[in-house]
Amino acid sequence: MKAMCGKSIPSDSCSWRFAKVDLSSIEFNWHYHPEYEICLTLNSGGSKHIGDHVSQYERADLVILGPYLPHSWFCKPTKGNHELTVYVAQIPSQWLNELVQKNPELSILDSFLQRTKRGIEFGRAATLKSINLFKAMCQADPLERYLLLIELLNLMVKDKSAKQLSTSTFDNKTPQNTAIAKLDKVINYIYEHYTEQLTAEKLASLVHMSTNHLHRFFKQRTEYTINQFINQLRIGKACKLLIDSDTQISAISDQCGFNNISNFNRRFRMIKGATPKEYRNMLKAPAII
Template identity: 50%
Template sequence: MRAMCEKVIPSPNCSWRYCLYRLPEIPFNWHYHPEYEICLTLNSRGVCHIGDYIAPYGDYDLVLLGPELPHTWQSKINTDLSEQIVHVAQIPAPWLESMVAQHPELQQLEELLSGARRGLRFSQQLAKQCQALFENMEQASPLQRYVLLMDMLTRMAQSQYDYLSSAGFRFDYRQDPAKDKFDRVISFIYDNYTEKLSADMLAEHAHMSTNHFHRFFKKRTERTVTEFINQLRIAKACKLLINTSSPITVISDQCGFNNISNFNRRFQTIKNCTPSQFRTRLQQRALI
């Protein structure tokens, strides 16, 4: 089966993405992406596929994966119907590798990142430590999340681990026949997300039916088209609220929202506050 390319969008105001999943079961989703990934799977048992490694996994499964390494976990519903929990950190390779190269304090991570190209599994003891770090990330500020991430990577570098995929494994991401098409759609969205975009327009750009495009897009981004575009627009709005004194109505227009009510509603959904509250908090912090 061909691996599917996944598009990763960093968390708001972050250089990387943290995500928490609560699932009845984990479906088979053979995929890859250009980011490093830390994955902690809790209260779940099944089979994991990482490169050419296939084996059972159990509770407190902690792995570090390198860029472009195809992977998936697969489980069934627990007999007691309890939730299966997955904490995920996805870290852009250029950002992390440049920090390691430029800062002597981080050079202890070089061997860890090199080994991650094959996939690394860590002990349950470390997994329990990382569980606490991940749980603190849920409500943490972007700076606090960064500190927690560095703490986690440091603990990994200082721990023993097992290699998963074989040293000779090579994955050719060009095996994904739709990657170029997907990349073109994503580039088009990034170039035009402040303009009026619709699923019909994007589907036509991808030479697909609208229904097929909806499925194609959500499978690769874990978001609907509207959610993806709104996240980009709100990220731009945050930068303008931070770096300019422009009125909020002007910022709403610059970010592609058709009216201020829609802008406020979308901003509240993503940032848990209104644009005016976001700006007020920043001004208050600046006075401290």
């Protein structure tokens, strides 16, 4: 699955974008963008993929994502054709970062925004309180919506039940255009071919680098080695297949690009802390509210 670079358009007369979307399902769409994103998902249950994090979600689910952090949700059509609702706030990173730096009242957000590089999931109480804020945004004028956004950020930064998701970070500084293009080219190729046998030599040739240069370039910007990145994607795909299908584990190993079942089990346990069989047995069908 290729990670698409998303583009966001600010809402009318606003510095940031707000949207409410009603859906029957959520298709897997692995992507990233330069904005911070706050996402509240209601009446839905499925899997969420944030950086190298994969987990089941259910009921109301609230997260914030830092710039350039790859992510996707996946939810099959709900029983009884109940519509699920997604509220999204996409906030330009430069605008929000400057707002925090120029206003001492917002200094509490400084370290919080650094933590969003790995994605943050919020506790039940904060998530339920956020629902009314998002609903109010739907009817608010631009100034009221801005104040509601600040109230939402204040709610999230004070949530002691919040937890970080991805075990690693992605570079959320704005790189030079040539570096972005090279990194995107390598990452997009990996996303399209990660279930195949990949070599550093092949990836380096795509961007006219030596293999040693590519290894340093890639690690500096993603905090992964190339092999770690590929294995995280393969395990992420394996988690999705374990969650959403009854496919035999040996077949999942093959589909995800592992050369043997022992290597698959070892890598899976290293990343997820359980064997594929143990992971599948821990999963329960999501409840819909």
